[in-house]
Amino acid sequence: MKHQRVEADPLFAGFYSTSDAARLLGLSGTVKLRGWLNGWPGSASGPIVERDFKSTSTVSFLDLMEMRFIEFFRGQGVTMQTLRKAAERARNDWGSDHPFALSKAKYLTDRRKIFAQVAEETGDKVTWDMASGQHEIWLTIENIIAKGVEFDPETELASRWFPRPSEFPxxxxxxxxxxxxxxxxxxxxxxxxxxxxxxxxxxxxxxxxxxxxxxxxxxxxxxxxxxxxxx
CATH class of the missing domain: 1.10.10.10 (Winged helix-like DNA-binding domain superfamily/Winged helix DNA-binding domain)
Structure with a gap:
């Protein structure tokens, strides 16, 4: 798999503040986004997103796409612990810094398997039921997340996003x-x-x-x- 790295051409990575990201994701604040990006003060738990611009407060496009993925799963009741462990495992298994920004077409089965394994380990019944149940349920979830997103055919990573495709195509x-x-x-x-x-x-x-x-x-x-x- 070829990887899309910010270092190759940072001018094409996208640049957003956490406020920009919250606005585009339709969120009212930035607190949880900062936690996903940086970890939480006073907590041993680290960030979920492996940020592209680690030495700054800037959010990249792929960071934004991963936060969109996280926000959706949090809305389905998936725990932070499960998301963090799933992200770590997927990064290691697939050699990608942004496993939550990858095309469902190629990673649908693997992503479902990883979430099921992590949910079993953490005792996360909500996620276990979603990932180990009927295939159609997980496919529907992936379809919702992928809506409005175009993927690079070489890297399989998100390359363009229509944030409100029905209203503003x-x-x-x-x-x-x-x-x-x-x-x-x-x-x-x-x-x-x-x-x-x-x-x-x-x-x-x-x-x-x-x-x-x-x-x-x-x-x-x-x-x-x-x-x-x-x-």
Whole structure:
């Protein structure tokens, strides 16, 4: 398996603060994200995510994708202990720094097996029931997590994410564009830039569209996206 390393070209890794990450994941605060990234003060338990930019507070795109995975499983009742152990085991077994950002197509069975093994060891009945039960249940979970995510065919890692594919099918997050900020696909214009200009033009979408060479619909979608995801 080939690995996607930040060191190869850090400019294409995506750059986010924990506040940015919370906003994009639809979370109200950053406390738990900081715990997943750095561990918890006064606790011997370390972080769950093997961060790309370890010497800074910056979050990479793949870090963000792993936190999205963790947030979903936490919502299903999976314990922090299970998630931490599963991440450690998957990193070792698969040789990937970001096992929770890997394609379900290739790692569906292996990921399910790892979670079942860890759940049995930790006595996590909720996760054991999910991972050891009917295959369809786990497949449904993986499908939900993978929704809106595109994967690199070589590395099998997430490469682009449409955070709200049903509402905003043309707005994506691609670490190779605008340092990973949300953009309108096609022209690749950041939604934040369109939103700022829209405010400067007193809400005149046509003027903004002409300025950035995009459609008025692109401007309206970018504005609505920024308003809905505002911190």
């Amino acid at each position: 043309t707005i994506a997050i691609d670490p190779k564009l605008a340092f990973g900020r949300p953009v309108v696909t096609g022209p690749g214009v950041p939604t934040a830039a369109l939103f700022r200009q829209w405010k400067a033009e007193a809400g005149n979408s046509k003027k903004v569209a002409a300025w950035f060479n995009v459609s008025a619909a692109d401007v309206d979608n970018a504005v609505e996206f920024e308003l809905q995801t505002a911190a």
